[in-house]
Amino acid sequence: MNKLNLTVSSSPHIKSSFGVKTAMWNVVIALMPVVFVGIYFFGLNSVRVILVSLVFCITTEYIFLKLRKKTPDFGDGSCVATAILYALILPPSLPSWIVALGAVFAIVFGKQVFGGLGYNIFNPALIGRAFLMASYPTYLTTWSYPLQHKVIVDAVTVATPLGLAKFNHMISPLRDLFWGNVAGSIGETCALAIILGGGYLLFVKVIDYRVPCSILLSFGGLSLVFWLIDPQQFFNPAFHILAGGLLLGAFFMATDPVTSPITKKGRIVFGLGIGVLVFIIRNWAGLPEGVMYAILIMNGLAPLINRMTLPKRFGI
Amino acid sequence: MSNLKTGIHIKDDTILNAPFFKGAFIPKKVILPLSQHTGKPSQELAEKGQVVEAGEEIASSGGFISSNLHASISGKVEHISDYFHPITGKGKSIFIEGNDRTQEWSDKKESAVDRLSIEELTNVIKQAGIVGLGGAAFPTHVKLQPPEGVEIETLLINGCECEPFLSSDDVLMRNNPFQIIKGIQIIQKIINPKRVIIVIEDNKQEALERMRQAVLNKNIEVIRVKTKYPQGAEKQLINTVLNKEVPPGKLPFNVGVIVQNVATCFAVYEAVYKDKPLIERYVTISGDCIENSGVYLVRIGTLVSDLVENLGGIKKDVGKIVFGGPMMGLAQASMEMPILKGTSGVLLLSGEFAKLFKEYPCIKCSRCVDVCSMNLLPTKIAHFTKHGKIDLAKEYNISDCIECGSCEYVCPSRIPLTQYIRIGKQLLLEKKSE
Numbered sequence: 001m002n003k004l005n006l007t008v009s010s011s012p013h014i015k016s017s018f019g020v021k022t023a024m025w026n027v028v029i030a031l032m033p034v035v036f037v038g039i040y041f042f043g044l045n046s047v048r049v050i051l052v053s054l055v056f057c058i059t060t061e062y063i064f065l066k067l068r069k070k071t072p073d074f075g076d077g078s079c080v081a082t083a084i085l086y087a088l089i090l091p092p093s094l095p096s097w098i099v100a101l102g103a104v105f106a107i108v109f110g111k112q113v114f115g116g117l118g119y120n121i122f123n124p125a126l127i128g129r130a131f132l133m134a135s136y137p138t139y140l141t142t143w144s145y146p147l148q149h150k151v152i153v154d155a156v157t158v159a160t161p162l163g164l165a166k167f168n169h170m171i172s173p174l175r176d177l178f179w180g181n182v183a184g185s186i187g188e189t190c191a192l193a194i195i196l197g198g199g200y201l202l203f204v205k206v207i208d209y210r211v212p213c214s215i216l217l218s219f220g221g222l223s224l225v226f227w228l229i230d231p232q233q234f235f236n237p238a239f240h241i242l243a244g245g246l247l248l249g250a251f252f253m254a255t256d257p258v259t260s261p262i263t264k265k266g267r268i269v270f271g272l273g274i275g276v277l278v279f280i281i282r283n284w285a286g287l288p289e290g291v292m293y294a295i296l297i298m299n300g301l302a303p304l305i306n307r308m309t310l311p312k313r314f315g316i
Numbered sequence: 317m318s319n320l321k322t323g324i325h326i327k328d329d330t331i332l333n334a335p336f337f338k339g340a341f342i343p344k345k346v347i348l349p350l351s352q353h354t355g356k357p358s359q360e361l362a363e364k365g366q367v368v369e370a371g372e373e374i375a376s377s378g379g380f381i382s383s384n385l386h387a388s389i390s391g392k393v394e395h396i397s398d399y400f401h402p403i404t405g406k407g408k409s410i411f412i413e414g415n416d417r418t419q420e421w422s423d424k425k426e427s428a429v430d431r432l433s434i435e436e437l438t439n440v441i442k443q444a445g446i447v448g449l450g451g452a453a454f455p456t457h458v459k460l461q462p463p464e465g466v467e468i469e470t471l472l473i474n475g476c477e478c479e480p481f482l483s484s485d486d487v488l489m490r491n492n493p494f495q496i497i498k499g500i501q502i503i504q505k506i507i508n509p510k511r512v513i514i515v516i517e518d519n520k521q522e523a524l525e526r527m528r529q530a531v532l533n534k535n536i537e538v539i540r541v542k543t544k545y546p547q548g549a550e551k552q553l554i555n556t557v558l559n560k561e562v563p564p565g566k567l568p569f570n571v572g573v574i575v576q577n578v579a580t581c582f583a584v585y586e587a588v589y590k591d592k593p594l595i596e597r598y599v600t601i602s603g604d605c606i607e608n609s610g611v612y613l614v615r616i617g618t619l620v621s622d623l624v625e626n627l628g629g630i631k632k633d634v635g636k637i638v639f640g641g642p643m644m645g646l647a648q649a650s651m652e653m654p655i656l657k658g659t660s661g662v663l664l665l666s667g668e669f670a671k672l673f674k675e676y677p678c679i680k681c682s683r684c685v686d687v688c689s690m691n692l693l694p695t696k697i698a699h700f701t702k703h704g705k706i707d708l709a710k711e712y713n714i715s716d717c718i719e720c721g722s723c724e725y726v727c728p729s730r731i732p733l734t735q736y737i738r739i740g741k742q743l744l745l746e747k748k749s750e
Contacts, residue, residue, distance in 0.1 A: 004634055004650075004651060005633070005635070006634065006635065006636060006637060006647070006648070006649055006650070006670075007635055007636050007647065007667075007670035007672070008636075008647040008648065008649050009636075009647055009670075009672065009735075010647075010732060010734060010735035010738065011638075011640075011642075011643060011644050011645055011646065011647070011719075011721050011734060012642060012643045012644070012721030012722075012724050012725050012734065013636060013638055013642045013643075013645065013647065013663075013665065013669055014326070014480070014642045014643070014669065014725065015673070015724070015725055015727075015730065016324075016725055016726050018726065018728050019676075019728045019729075019730065020676045020679060020728045020729050022728065023679070023681065023728050076676065078679075115677075116677070117676070117677050117679065118676070118677030118678050118679045118680065118729070119677065208682070208686070257679050257680050257681035257682065258679050258680050259680075260680070261682075262680050262682040262685050262693060262695065262696075263682070263685060263693065264682075264685065264686065267682070310693070310712075311685075311691040311692075311693070312691060313564065313691060313713055313716065314551070314561055314564070314689075314690045314691045314716060315551070315561040315562050315563035315564050315566070315716075316561075316563060316564065
């Protein structure tokens with residue numbers, strides 16, 4: 001009889017092939033249509049912003065993990081996903097040094113100070129952008145025209161569809177919003193690309209349908225009701241859903257597993273809350289857009305939502 | 317077609333499935349641990365040097381929840397001493413050296429069985445040392461005597477066999493449908509339920525057909541459910557079929573249900589119709605390391621090593637030996653382990669199944685929450701256990717966990733959730749006893 005070298009471990013003895021890497025790299029794959037459309041509309045500026053973000057996010061993560069005496073592991077893909085997401089929510093003409101500053105902030109204060117992967121409370125990419133929004137509001141609201149391929153930072157100020165709507169009461173054509181031919185952050189303009197990527201994530205079961213569906217439900221529902229009541233004052237729901245960062249936020253930001261609730265009911269509450277907050281900020285606050293703050297606020301509430309939506313005990 | 321709402325779908329098309337009956341195996345020696353079942357170990361009757369016949373009682377029930385034990389082959393009792401035990405690690409066992417004498421059991425007439433009273437039938441089942449053959453090995457005669465005043469509405473017969481790679485019940489239902497039905501009718505007579513329902517998962521079409529033919533003109537239903545793990549667990553099965561939830565810490569009879577495995581029903585048939593005690597059972601021998609994988613009729617107490625040798629040996633290095641299925645089975649430290657009454661399968665797996673994964677931090681993806689059929693938050697409970705917060709683990713109902721392993725199966729961070737929960741339960745017990 002052969003000599004046996006047996007492993008005695010606790011059951012189960014089989015595991016699904018779906019790992020953390022699968023989840024994170026699938027997010028990166030799903031972002032590709034958005035990235036390509038961003039490059040198509042905003043040219044090399046998009047490439048520049050994404051590359052600066054990648055370099056600074058990865059370097060910062062590396063240094064921090066070394067300082068924390070951990071083995072750096074970029075194979076899990078979480079840092080790459082954060083870097084790309086962060087770049088996609090920035091204006092294409094943003095100077096590189098600001099991109100770099102926000103990237104470092106996102107990794108340090110959005111992720112590593114909490115303990116790294118899995119422990120952060122807020123979405124790191126959004127933390128990075130929120131920091132820049134507070135520090136350099138002018139740069140963060142300077143937009144460029146799509147399809148004007150200039151690498152040099154040009155202070156040609158144009159407004160985003162939501163800005164135009166809020167301050168000039170002008171509605172951009174839905175067709176342009178759908179294809180992405182409008183001013184805005186690198187990754188937020190093309191609804192089609194975001195829906196493709198989000199659909200892929202739903203299909204491979206990386207994200208749960210509850211969060212995006214409940215965001216669209218509450219936001220779409222509120223937009224519809226208010227538009228029906230007063231179509232002069234409020235914009236139609238289709239415009240509201242396609243414009244700005246709502247879709248990108250719903251499919252790629254709010255679905256970040258780490259910063260959303262774990263209970264089934266909690267995920268619905270979380271999504272509904274984001275939809276309501278976005279609607280409130282867009283219509284009654286000073287800013288034209290509110291997806292970032294809405295998600296960050298609900299991120300902060302996620303642990304509380306978990307506690308308040310504990311599942312019903314089996315058999316009670 | 318109903319099915320479990322939670323739980324997991326495990327890919328079934330692996331080479332590890334071996335749903336074919338390959339024959340019976342009678343070993344030269346057997347080692348019978350006195351603890352074969354849930355409850356108190358049996359008390360030995362046989363003495364060293366005594367010659368016993370297959371089917372002769374060699375140990376008797378050691379308490380209210382306990383069971384008799386019978387010699388599974390004819391031969392001489394070599395000695396009675398401690399030996400490896402697949403579940404408890406070590407336990408007193410009876411060693412029998414075979415003498416090649418065989419034993420036959422013939423069928424009694426149906427009319428003779430009809431004359432037996434409920435008490436007599438229960439006694440036959442008790443005498444025969446029958447325990448639940450689905451895995452838990454709870455003494456059947458105890459389960460068939462619910463407390464006074466409890467009315468049993470439904471008898472559920474479990475033919476789900478939801479653990480992947482195991483086909484023992486599948487083969488049994490294909491080979492012996494009429495005998496299983498006779499066993500069910502005996503149980504039916506004892507507990508007198510309003511409904512009897514046999515539940516079979518839809519990956520066992522042939523078994524379904526055979527069982528459906530066998531229940532024609534009888535007051536027994538056969539229903540098909542979608543294949544889903546852990547649908548065969550008692551509480552989950554009751555939930556799927558009857559849409560009832562067994563309260564925490566309660567047993568199925570609290571909601572008017574008794575669940576019996578098909579193999580147990582077959583054992584009841586053999587005990588009543590043939591006076592044959594529980595000395596053999598269908599066992600799935602599978603895994604990527606074994607030649608001739610399949611389902612075998614194996615005597616209780618057969619050593620895995622004997623079985624493997626007889627089947628043609630192993631074809632690659634064994635990295636893990638599992639008693640039971642891949643989801644809930646127990647890994648063994650040796651091949652010299654005896655088959656118990658509750659052993660439905662033995663898996664000989666290569667190193668591929670033995671590799672240990674790097675544990676990533678929880679990314680709170682909530683897959684474990686979504687699959688948990690007991691509505692628990694496995695990641696939270698594991699986290700509390702890891703950090704010694706047993707009170708919190710208790711508050712999150714750690715004791716409700718049935719340890720089906722679904723959460724760990726789906727966890728992308730490869731956190732050994734089930735293991736943490738087991739540790740937590742242990743810590744909770746220790747805390748209570750303080």
